[in-house]
Amino acid sequence: MEQNRPISLLVCALGGEGGGVLTEWLVDIARHAGHAAQSTSIPGVAQRTGATTYYIEVFPVPLVQLAGRRPVFSLSPVPGALDAIVSSELLETARQIGNGMSAPLRTLVISSSARIFTTAERMQPGDGRADAQRLLDVVKAFSREHHVFDMNAMARETGTVVSAVMLGAIAGSGLFPFPREAYEHVVRGGDTRAPEKLGKMAAASLRGFAAGFAAVSTPRAQAAFVSSVLAADTRDAPPSPRALPDELARRFPPAVHDMLTLGHARVLDYQDAGYAALYADRLGRVLDAERAADPAGAQGFAITRETARWLALWMAFDDIVRVAALKGRASRAQRVRQEVRAAEEDIVKVYDHFKPGAAEFAALLPPGLARRVTAWDRGRQARGLAPWALPLKVGSHSVAGMASLRLLSSLKWLRRRGHRFAEEQALIERWLAAVEAGTREAWVLGHELALCGRLIKGYGSTNERGKHNLLHMIGELAGRATLPAPARAEAIAAAREAALADEGGKALDAALVRHGAAPRPVQAQPIRWMKRPPSTTARP
Known part of the structure; x- marks a missing residue:
């Protein structure tokens, strides 16, 4: 808050809600804290055609620090110059925003979500109520920060009036430079006795104050904590990618360098330098195709950029080796300690739960042995049994647990010999071949096919479904010579967006049929037989 101008607040309250008392409280709090303050009010109109508004200004610097100078206050709010609006009714909040106040x-903006219907709403023969969701959208769109909750219900629960809840919300927002105790002292009327010895009205007001304070201060504290973790703390941030090697910097245009640097670093960390070189070679093939389709680079080498992004993510697919490597990093332990706010002398125990199935183990086995393992698990499921899995509980805080994670993460060399590695590389090549061929035919077609890399995400069934959808789209739409390239690009874009929007795949099938392609074949699903639990009721 600027120190050379007053803090301005507009309070909107209906009749009987204690808006005048709230204003007196705020002015008393400011003056007891040694700050200059002023308030004015504009009465509302009868029969619910408007609320009474109270305008308060508080100078943020105490009078003792002003060396005899006195601030100049305004008698009325200036549209667009308010620091805060607090309202006891949602439509009144939107009305003030409509007047340009926010x-x-x-x-x-702090507002109650409660509605007290206006005279105009009640006069309608049908349902004349204003749409509450549209009012909320207005509040969100025209506020720096907003808190909307049911102040009326909170006041009823605590046995007080809305003004006490509004005071707690103002205190919890941190709008004025006063501690919570200063607000509570004024609510008590200067009485320092215990709450159980206070009058019933003061005790109820304190309960309402506490409820309003928590409703605003709690989400603000949570948001501040998340922001500090994401913005201020860099201990758990991934290491900065290495500078792009000179050979790659010369080989690829500058428009691709940022994405290439990130992708190259990710693949290098995932496997080894040879795998990173394969990534660059694959991307080079796409670049050659794009240069053939767009020699001048008028499109900013967008196909190569998108391929660099999704190719790196696909090549660094998740497996048990990758998961163990991420779980065993020192930065992860630091992040956990920070999230639980552990001190240096505190002991933090972290248990990781894993449940690898037959597919995860088969991924690291040679193709022949992997096929036998997966066939055995499919046979189990065909007999109505659940897929085989091995539940594990690993204490990564212990020497044995961390040693097991480090041992598993050191098996990178086994990944290249595994069944899944070979399978993923074959699928990647099919996608890249479609991107290259589509790019050489028409730039727009290659671009849409490159964007299809978004379909490959997650792990387990989500990952398998994405690959199945991608391959079907390539087979049905990319190579349809009967359609011109722009029409195929449009169909691929529609199918891709449908696949991303609907996990079940019905939207994708509809999009495929709409563009003259066959829907996806029905996947066989095993039937699992469940034993009926024994009856707990006695037979007659």
């Missing part, structure tokens, strides 16, 4: 980059 500035999206400046104004904090």
Whole structure:
């Protein structure tokens, strides 16, 4: 908050809600803390056609620090110059925003979600109520920060009036430079006795104050903590990618360097230098195709950039070796300690739960042995049994647990010999071949096929479904010579968006049929037989 101008607050309250008392509380709090303050009010109109508004200004610097100078206050709010709006009714909040009082980059809005219907709403022969969701959208769009909750219900639960809840919300927002104790002292009327010895009205007001304070301060504290973790703490951030090797910098255009640097670093960390070289070679083939389709680079080498992004993610697919490597990193332990706010002397125990199945173990086995393992598991499922899995509980805080994670993460060399590695490389080559061929035929077709790399995500059934959808789209749409390239690009884009929007695949099948392609073949699903639990009721 700027120190050379007053903090401005507009309070909107209906009749009987204690808006005048709230204003007196705020002015008393400021003056007891040694700050200059002023308030004015504009009465509302009868029969619910408007609320009474109270305008408060508080100078953020105490009077003793002003060396005899006095701040100049305004008698009325200035549209777009308010620091905060607090309202006891949702439509009144939207009404003040409609009057231009709230500035999206400046104004904090605290509002009750409760509705007291206006005279105009009640006069309608049908349902004349204003749409509450549209009112909420207005609040969100025209506020720097907003808190909307049911103040009326909170007041009823605590046995007080809305003004006490509004005071707690203002205190919890941190709008004024006063501690919570200063607010509670004024609510008590200066009485320092225990709550059980206070009058019933003061005790109820304190309960309402506490509820309003928590409703605003708790989400603000949570948001501040998340922001500090994401923005301020860099101990758990991934290491900065190495500078792009000179050979790659010369080989690829500058428009691709940022994405290439990230992708190359990821693949290098995932496997080894040879795998990173394979990544660069694959990307070079796509670049050659794009240069043939767009020699001048008018499209900013967008196909190569997108391929660099999705190719790196696909080549660094998740497996048990990758998971163990991520779980065993020192930065992860640091992040866990910070999230639980552990001190240096505190002991933190972390248990990781794994449940690898037959597919995860078969991924690292040679193709012949892997096929036998997966066939055995499919046979189990065909007999109605659950897929085989091995539940594991590993204490990564212990020497044995961390040693097992480090041992498993050291098996990178086994990955290349495994069944899944060979299978993933074959699928990657099919996608890249479609991107290259589509690019050489028409730039727009190659671009849509490159974007299809988004379909490959997650692990387990999600990952398998994405690969199945991608291959079907390539087979049905990319190579249809009967359609011109722009039409195929449009069909691929529609199918891709449908696949991303609908996990079940019905939207994708509809998009394929709509563009003249065959829907995906029905996948066989095993039937699992479940034993009926024994009856607990006595037979007659």
